[in-house]
Amino acid sequence: MKNYKYQQHSFAVKRRQAEPIRVLVTGAAGQIAYSLLFSIAKGDVFGKDQPIILLLLDITAMLPVLEGVVMELQDCALPLLRDIIATDMEEVAFKDLDAAILVGSMPRKEGMERKDLLKANVAIFKSQGSALEKFSKKTVKVAMRCGVPATHVKNVIIWGNHSSTQYPDVHHCMVNMSGSELTCFDAIKDEAWLKGEFIATVQQRGAAVIKARKLSSAMSAAKAICDHMRDIWTGTPEGEFVSMGVYSTGNSYGVPDDLIYSFPVQIHKDKSWKIVDGLGINSFSQAKMDATAAELIEERDTALAFLGQSPIGSANFVTVQQRFLLAETFLLPPHSPRPGMRLSGSGGETQADSFDFPSASILQSLDLCKGDAERGMAQFEEMMRQQLESSMHSELEKLLDTTTGPEKEVSRKDFEGFSNLFHRFLQVKGPSVEWIKIRRPPEDSIQPYDKIAARGLPNNVAESLNKLVVVKLNGGLGTSMGCKGPKSLISVRNENTFLDLTVQQIEHLNKTYNTDVPLVLMNSFNTDEDTKKILQKYKHHRVKIHTFNQSRYPRINKESLLPVATDLSMKGPNAEAWYPPGHGDIYASFYNSGLLDQLIAQGREYIFVSNIDNLGATVDLHILHQLVSQPNGKRCEFIMEVTDKTRADVKGGTLIQYDGKLRLLEIAQVPKAHVDEFKSVSKFKIFNTNNLWISLAAIKRLQEQSMMDMEIIVNPKTLDGGLNIIQLETAVGAAIKSFDNALGINVPRSRFLPVKTTSDLLLVMSNLYSLDAGSLTMSPKREFPTTPHVKLGCSFTKVQEYLTRFESIPDMLELDHLTVSGDVTFGKNVSLKGTVIIIANHGDRIDIPAGSMLENKIVSGNLRIMDH
Numbered sequence: 001m002k003n004y005k006y007q008q009h010s011f012a013v014k015r016r017q018a019e020p021i022r023v024l025v026t027g028a029a030g031q032i033a034y035s036l037l038f039s040i041a042k043g044d045v046f047g048k049d050q051p052i053i054l055l056l057l058d059i060t061a062m063l064p065v066l067e068g069v070v071m072e073l074q075d076c077a078l079p080l081l082r083d084i085i086a087t088d089m090e091e092v093a094f095k096d097l098d099a100a101i102l103v104g105s106m107p108r109k110e111g112m113e114r115k116d117l118l119k120a121n122v123a124i125f126k127s128q129g130s131a132l133e134k135f136s137k138k139t140v141k142v143a144m145r146c147g148v149p150a151t152h153v154k155n156v157i158i159w160g161n162h163s164s165t166q167y168p169d170v171h172h173c174m175v176n177m178s179g180s181e182l183t184c185f186d187a188i189k190d191e192a193w194l195k196g197e198f199i200a201t202v203q204q205r206g207a208a209v210i211k212a213r214k215l216s217s218a219m220s221a222a223k224a225i226c227d228h229m230r231d232i233w234t235g236t237p238e239g240e241f242v243s244m245g246v247y248s249t250g251n252s253y254g255v256p257d258d259l260i261y262s263f264p265v266q267i268h269k270d271k272s273w274k275i276v277d278g279l280g281i282n283s284f285s286q287a288k289m290d291a292t293a294a295e296l297i298e299e300r301d302t303a304l305a306f307l308g309q310s311p312i313g314s315a316n317f318v319t320v321q322q323r324f325l326l327a328e329t330f331l332l333p334p335h336s337p338r339p340g341m342r343l344s345g346s347g348g349e350t351q352a353d354s355f356d357f358p359s360a361s362i363l364q365s366l367d368l369c370k371g372d373a374e375r376g377m378a379q380f381e382e383m384m385r386q387q388l389e390s391s392m393h394s395e396l397e398k399l400l401d402t403t404t405g406p407e408k409e410v411s412r413k414d415f416e417g418f419s420n421l422f423h424r425f426l427q428v429k430g431p432s433v434e435w436i437k438i439r440r441p442p443e444d445s446i447q448p449y450d451k452i453a454a455r456g457l458p459n460n461v462a463e464s465l466n467k468l469v470v471v472k473l474n475g476g477l478g479t480s481m482g483c484k485g486p487k488s489l490i491s492v493r494n495e496n497t498f499l500d501l502t503v504q505q506i507e508h509l510n511k512t513y514n515t516d517v518p519l520v521l522m523n524s525f526n527t528d529e530d531t532k533k534i535l536q537k538y539k540h541h542r543v544k545i546h547t548f549n550q551s552r553y554p555r556i557n558k559e560s561l562l563p564v565a566t567d568l569s570m571k572g573p574n575a576e577a578w579y580p581p582g583h584g585d586i587y588a589s590f591y592n593s594g595l596l597d598q599l600i601a602q603g604r605e606y607i608f609v610s611n612i613d614n615l616g617a618t619v620d621l622h623i624l625h626q627l628v629s630q631p632n633g634k635r636c637e638f639i640m641e642v643t644d645k646t647r648a649d650v651k652g653g654t655l656i657q658y659d660g661k662l663r664l665l666e667i668a669q670v671p672k673a674h675v676d677e678f679k680s681v682s683k684f685k686i687f688n689t690n691n692l693w694i695s696l697a698a699i700k701r702l703q704e705q706s707m708m709d710m711e712i713i714v715n716p717k718t719l720d721g722g723l724n725i726i727q728l729e730t731a732v733g734a735a736i737k738s739f740d741n742a743l744g745i746n747v748p749r750s751r752f753l754p755v756k757t758t759s760d761l762l763l764v765m766s767n768l769y770s771l772d773a774g775s776l777t778m779s780p781k782r783e784f785p786t787t788p789h790v791k792l793g794c795s796f797t798k799v800q801e802y803l804t805r806f807e808s809i810p811d812m813l814e815l816d817h818l819t820v821s822g823d824v825t826f827g828k829n830v831s832l833k834g835t836v837i838i839i840a841n842h843g844d845r846i847d848i849p850a851g852s853m854l855e856n857k858i859v860s861g862n863l864r865i866m867d868h
Contacts (some may be wrong), residue, residue, distance in 0.1 A: 013757045017387045020051035021098035023447050029054030030065040031559045032103050032225070034566050039226045041073060041081045046099070053083040057093035059381050061426045064714045064726075065558055091164040101225055101232070109245050114652050133804075144699040153184070157264045158243040160292025161299070166262070167288035168202040170194055172279055195284065226251075235269045239274045242267070252277050259296045385426040388561055392422055395562050399554070402567035412567055413553040415753055421581070425712050432711045437597070446642065446655060446686070446744035453622045461621060464628050465515040467605040470619060471590075472505055472612040473732075474499075474531060475524030475550055475580045481512070481758060482798025486527035488612045489534060490799060492755060492764055493771055498612050499531075503538050503545075504774025510542045517619070518599070520607070522589065524580035525552045525570070548593035552579045558716065558724040576719045583611075583690075584710045584730025591703040600696050608697075609692045609732060614765055616753030617691045623745060627693055630741075637698040638739035640664070641691035641747045648789070650679035653733065654685030655744050661737045662744065664688060665864065668713055686744070687735050689752040697738055710734040749786070750778060758802040759790045766812040782813050793821035807850065814855075827852065 005725040023040060033056075039045060041052060054073070058066050066086045066377055071086055089094050094100070153175050159167040173184035190227050195447040231242050241264040249257040252275070264276040281289070395414045400408055458464060478487040498502070506519050523531050528549050533544055554563035555577055556830065565577035586609065590596045605628055611615030627636060642655060653666040670678045678684060702708045710730040718724055736742045753776060755761050763769075769776040778785065796802045807828045812818075822840030827850030832858035840846040844861060848854070 003161060010423050018050055019668055021046065022036045022053045022055060022096055024055040024093055024097050024100040025103060026057045026093070026101070027060040027073045027103040027237075029062035029069060030103065030284035033558070034069060036103065037073060039071065040101075040229075041078045043080050047228050048080075051080050051082045053085070053799045054081065056084065056086040057090070057091050058086075058088060059384055060088045060428055063088055064716065068716065069376075072861075074197070081435060089804055090547065093373075099229065101229060101658030102227065113667045123534040134224075154240045155264070155603045156243075157279075158185075159289045160262055161243070161260070161296050163292070163295060164203045164207070165292040166203055167285065167287075167292055168199055169523040171282070171285060172200075172264075180605070190841060199288075216463050218761045231267055232271060232273075232467070233273070235266075235267045241265055246273070246275065251275055253279075253281060253287070253289065255293050256297060259293065259300060261293065261296060265684045278532050283367075305750075306722055311774060335357060370400075388404060388426060389419075389423060391562060393419065397555070399563065399565055407568065411552070413592055414553065417551050417585070418553045418581070418728075421712065421730070422556075425714070425728050430458055432537055433658060433665065435661075435671055435674050438665070441522070441657045441662055441744065445657070445662050445742075449622070449761065452626050453746060455622070455625070457621055457625055458629070462513040464620075464621070464624050465513055467603065467628055468517055468522055468619065468624060469599055469604050469607045470502075470517060471520045471585045471586070471607045472502055473521060473586070474521040474610065474612050475583070476613070477526050477773055480756070481761075483801060485530045486523075488521075489530065492615070492761060493776070496753075496769075496771075497776075498615070499534065501615065501771075501774040501776075502612060503541055503543050506543045507541050508775075509619060516544065518546060519605075520595065520599075521545065521612075522586055523547050523549050525549065525578065525837040526580065545693075548589060548595050550580050550585045550589045552578050553728070555579055555717075555719075555727055557725050564719075564723065564725060576721075581727070583732040584734060585597045586732050587699055587703060587708050588819070591700065592726055596696060601698065604696055606709070607694050609690075609694060611690055611754065613756065614689070614691070614752065614754045616751040617689070618775050619750075620751070623693060626745075634741060635695070636741045636743045638736050639693040640695075640733055640736055640742070640743040640744050641689045642686040642744050642753050643689055643747050643749050643753060645681050645685055645687045645715060647681065650681065651685045653731070654678075654684045654687050655736075658737075662742045663737045664731070664733045664759055666711070666713070666731065666734070669711060686746060689747065691751060692746070694731060695739070695779050702735075702738055707738055709738045730827055735802070756790075758796050758799060759792045761802070762792065762809065763787060763812075765809050767809075779813060788812060788817060790815075790818045791820070795823055796820065822846070830854070 023046070025035055025037060025040070028037070037054065037056075037223075040056060046052065050268045056066055056069065063086070069085050070086050073081065075150070092858065108384060125677065149798060153173055156173045157167075157169040159169055163310050164378070167638065170184040172179045175184055175187040177187055185191060205284040228244070236242055241261045243751050244259045244265045246258040246259040246265060248255045248263075251261075253263070255261050255263075258748075263650050264279065265273050265275055267273045268716050279397065352860075396419065400415070403411070472488075474486060477483075478485060478488045481487070481490065483490050488502075489497050493501070494645045502519065506517055509515065509517055521531060524656065528547070532547065535547075538545060556562065565574050567574060571577060584737055596643050606624070608624075613850070623639060623641070630636060640655065647654065651667050653664050656663055665678070667675065711734050713729040713731065715727040716724065717727060722859055753764065755764060764776060768779055768782060770779050796805060805825045807826065808830075810826055811829070811831040815836070817835040817837075818832055819837045819839075821838070822842070823845040824838050824840050825846075826848045829851050832849050833854070836854045836857055836859075838846060838848070838854075838859040841861060846859060848859070
């Protein structure tokens with residue numbers, strides 16, 4: 001369980017304001033709440049002088065989305081918003097409330113039957129009703145989603161249900177036209193339209209919105225809620241009334257008792273309300289009112305059946321939702337009679353009025369639910385999860401129906417993995433780690449590389465190598481560096497690409513030791529086609545190359561939690577609808593491809609996995625020997641290479657001891673209060689290089705037993721069209737806790753040489769490194785073992801532009817730090833030493849002349865060179 005507190009700070013001196021009120025919005029991460037919260041926080045509902053503390057409640061799975069909502073509210077800097085508390089805990093959300101707006105329910109989707117919607121939502125409001133009584137102030141007001149009249153007319157009535165049977169009645173409506181009030185019939189002058197098309201349009205408006213948006217209405221619903229709560233809070237103007245769903249018992253219009261039915265209502269300044277009596281009802285209206293009442297009776301009895309209660313006629317028929325709507329709308333404790341009401345039951349009757357309160361026996365029966373808040377919330381969350389999973393399953397099946405043949409079967413396998421990930425995502429209950437349970441790994445669980453290397457190598461290295469498979473993660477594109485196609489095809493040194501260097505490394509091993517180490521590329525749907533084309537150039541090399549594809553998962557609409565794709569294609573509107581789900585997918589995809597079994601049958605025992613853009617990730621014979629030399633019963637199934645953390649690596653994952661197991665801790669799992677502690681180089685001294693050595697047999701076992709356990713990474717993104725989506729991903733290293741006898745090895749920094757940016761590219765292209773058989777090693781001419789810190793500005797971001805700015809790569813053997821910003825070019829044979837900073841201001845250009853030697857210099861403006 002989680003709750004977050006965010007405070008707004010104001011430093012301006014203002015006149016004294018009222019004490020803040022606590023306002024709850026449930027379903028706060030949903031689309032209606034998103035449209036609603038701003039209006040509440042800026043004073044449209046409770047008044048321009050009323051400070052507010054917002055409490056935002058949603059289920060655990062939606063907390064990442066809710067955090068984004070909080071950020072937006074904070075960014076608005078609203079003066080009335082004193083505090084924001086976002087939580088998934090009812091006891092926090094409902095504590096000491098002044099007003100509650102219960103938006104948290106399952107939205108209706110296209111094709112959903114009303115009975116299905118009712119089944120999902122009845123348990124939700126039962127839970128929330130229990131929480132209202134248990135935790136809130138007894139003066140809490142509850143705003144329900146009902147029809148609200150248009151702003152340019154008054155006294156339109158919505159009778160009955162919030163459904164297609166609702167009756168919009170304009171017989172008492174007045175329209176102000178040119179300063180004169182006319183009846184609606186006089187103003188419209190079209191009785192047939194008012195009794196036909198107008199009613200049908202209002203009744204079917206919700207379905208029309210769903211059909212058009214593929215989502216239920218949000219903006220109009222939020223506006224209605226604001227108007228509704230404002231009327232409850234401030235009262236209705238003299239001579240006007242509004243429509244509200246209230247308890248029907250004792251009404252004067254012949255509506256059956258014990259329903260929540262929309263009536264015309266007037267609200268007084270003291271927040272008491274009363275159904276408007278004495279309005280004339282003709283036979284046309286009466287028939288419409290009776291029809292919607294009949295539907296409500298059926299729905300009430302269906303809801304009671306879902307709750308396991310008896311239908312109308314027994315003492316248990318009123319839902320908790322109804323009870324709290326009644327009691328708290330009257331600003332009374334749920335069992336308190338109010339002056340002016342008749343309380344019927346065994347104790348006789350009190351003062352008569354136009355309203356009958358439920359009998360004492362009914363209220364007693366509802367007390368059985370009072371202690372169910374915690375259980376009710378759990379039921380609510382489980383029902384929401386089931387409904388979301390059911391909706392997701394239905395949408396995935398629709399996508400599968402858009403294709404046939406092999407593509408359908410491949411997609412079905414992908415969707416099975418996605419559905420499992422989505423199920424786990426919905427099951428998440430709070431943080432994946434408890435900070436106080438984190439322990440430093442035991443000393444023997446992370447061994448220094450020198451200790452491993454000191455054991456030497458076996459006489460028969462080839463025997464060990466023939467048990468190995470090299471796997472490179474090749475799913476990424478070069479778009480971040482301004483390149484099209486797979487990143488592995490970017491030239492990085494002497495016209496050699498990442499893939500060229502990888503093939504050269506393995507070929508050198510095979511020739512040197514007369515072995516047959518294969519290369520396996522895990523491609524994505526983004527890289528597979530281009531990679532396979534280029535593989536033809538290696539057919540005469542002494543390397544067998546295999547490929548398999550990682551899964552293709554659907555991106556999820558952040559609001560609806562449903563796929564954004566409309567079919568399985570990758571073109572047109574679906575071009576952005578898919579994503580490769582992170583390198584943690586390697587286990588399932590490798591297994592599903594059949595290649596895992598094939599390699600095991602060949603006698604292969606381990607894979608060495610690394611990112612293809614990490615030029616330091618070469619096969620290390622000492623680590624391989626550490627793996628294969630252990631006795632069978634004690635063999636290490638997983639080795640993670642870690643290296644010492646620098647300030648440039650503070651966000652990298654680290655190894656911890658947790659629940660007796662070695663575990664990878666990523667920054668996304670760290671509670672906010674401990675992020676600085678996590679980034680500390682003194683406390684968490686190592687980070688994951690993503691160079692991993694893993695047992696093939698263990699992967700097969702864990703996959704077949706469904707025991708591969710990896711934390712879910714929720715990755716929010718915004719598509720080009722502005723749609724907010726989320727991607728569910730996993731990281732390959734997170735599975736370390738699933739393997740037996742897992743080990744970390746603290747390797748030299750030279751084994752972590754990633755090329756993520758052109759700043760990294762400049763380093764590996766320079767004379768800092770020498771190239772031999774595809775492997776880069778630090779030049780022996782460099783006096784320091786550390787690499788310089790290089791930061792190139794945005795003018796160097798794209799590879800092609802970067803290359804045009806260097807006539808030749810500078811001499812960097814004695815460089816410590818380089819920063820370049822703005823329009824800067826380098827001539828031939830430039831030498832950089834110590835700390836060099838070059839900054840061209842906007843509109844200026846700096847050309848470093850050929851043959852220049854810059855040592856501890858700052859260059860700025862029009863080529864002014866100063867000592868640093």
